[in-house]
Amino acid sequence: xxxxxxxxxxxxxxxxxxxxxxxxxxxxxxxxxxxxxxxxxxxxxxxxxxxxxxxxxxxxxxxxxxxxxxxxxxxxxxxxxxxxxxxxxxxxxxxxxxxxxxxxxxxxxxxxxxxxxxxxxxxxxxxxxxxxxxxxxxxxxxxxxxxxxxxxxxxxxxxxxxxxxxxxxxxxxxxxxxxxxxxxxxxxxxxxxxxxxxxxxxxxxxxxxxxxxxxxxxxxxxxxxxxxxxxxxxxxxxxxxxxxxxxxxxxxxxxxxxxxxxxxxxxxxxxxxxxxxxxxxxxxxxxxxxxxxxxxxxxxxxxxxxxxxxxxxxxxxxxxxxxxxxxxxxxxxxxxxxxxxxxxxxxx
Numbered sequence: 001x002x003x004x005x006x007x008x009x010x011x012x013x014x015x016x017x018x019x020x021x022x023x024x025x026x027x028x029x030x031x032x033x034x035x036x037x038x039x040x041x042x043x044x045x046x047x048x049x050x051x052x053x054x055x056x057x058x059x060x061x062x063x064x065x066x067x068x069x070x071x072x073x074x075x076x077x078x079x080x081x082x083x084x085x086x087x088x089x090x091x092x093x094x095x096x097x098x099x100x101x102x103x104x105x106x107x108x109x110x111x112x113x114x115x116x117x118x119x120x121x122x123x124x125x126x127x128x129x130x131x132x133x134x135x136x137x138x139x140x141x142x143x144x145x146x147x148x149x150x151x152x153x154x155x156x157x158x159x160x161x162x163x164x165x166x167x168x169x170x171x172x173x174x175x176x177x178x179x180x181x182x183x184x185x186x187x188x189x190x191x192x193x194x195x196x197x198x199x200x201x202x203x204x205x206x207x208x209x210x211x212x213x214x215x216x217x218x219x220x221x222x223x224x225x226x227x228x229x230x231x232x233x234x235x236x237x238x239x240x241x242x243x244x245x246x247x248x249x250x251x252x253x254x255x256x257x258x259x260x261x262x263x264x265x266x267x268x269x270x271x272x273x274x275x276x277x278x279x280x281x282x283x284x285x286x287x288x289x290x291x292x293x294x295x296x297x298x299x300x301x302x303x304x305x306x307x308x309x310x311x312x313x314x315x316x317x318x319x320x321x322x323x324x325x326x327x328x329x330x331x332x333x334x335x336x337x338x339x340x341x342x343x344x345x346x347x348x
Contacts, residue, residue, distance in 0.1 A: 052318035193220030235262025276303030
């Protein structure tokens with residue numbers, strides 16, 4: 001048999017195998033489109049609705065915070081999808097929002113170098129950290145609300161007292177332009193990563209580096225700890241999701257799928273991971289089986305942010321299509337959608 005014929009036969013076999021694998025993959029993934037939709041009003045100044053860059057759900061599961069490029073943070077009542085407040089103090093794109101799990105205050109930050117703390121009983125700013133050194137890309141509270149961590153275009157992670165707003169410590173990130181950070185469920189560990197795809201993990205008590213991993217061959221954009229704190233999931237421009245042992249950085253599994261950037265990650269239960277991507281799709285993964293079990297479809301732009309409330313099973317996904325979709329997932333996180341949520345769709 002000639003070398004040319006052998007190469008052609010191998011190529012044909014590869015095409016057949018890829019076609020079979022693609023068909024099998026598509027047949028085993030359930031697709032869900034049932035969701036409630038929240039769409040912010042058109043900004044009269046800009047003439048178009050804002051893209052959504054960040055979402056967060058309050059600790060009690062009753063409120064949803066939505067931020068975007070029109071400088072406004074919107075607070076919604078999740079029981080009826082009514083708008084509670086337009087929070088207006090930022091002067092540029094708002095990149096990140098997070099609820100203090102204890103006080104219920106909301107922190108927001110972005111391109112204007114300001115961190116606002118909002119008292120949601122009044123809808124007014126309770127405290128502002130002004131003139132921050134850099135743009136803020138991401139922020140998060142520790143589980144007890146005592147620490148607020150934030151990062152931006154530089155190579156630093158800033159830790160603040162979550163109550164007083166006083167600076168506590170500055171950590172050196174593994175590279176510049178940090179796009180993602182996460183704090184473990186026990187509040188003892190912080191992970192962050194960005195431009196060079198490296199993710200560094202610290203002990204929050206003393207700032208000691210615990211380990212560092214190459215999480216993405218390009219840029220790291222998303223991080224999430226599992227609810228039990230044993231896993232750290234990472235995603236980014238490299239189009240694969242890496243899951244590491246959160247104690248020592250050993251790689252557990254690599255999740256592969258369609259060629260899309262992974263822009264947001266969150267666990268919906270132990271062993272169940274949700275991702276949002278540049279292909280406009282939200283996916284639910286069973287980590288132990290290394291497989292995708294559900295696709296949540298409906299967005300028409302990149303899915304930039306995710307929030308999940310464990311007790312209610314509610315998943316919120318924000319997108320560049322200017323909308324937030326609300327998905328009611330079963331407690332095990334596998335996406336057994338409660339059909340009642342689809343009987344009444346809200347378009348705000």
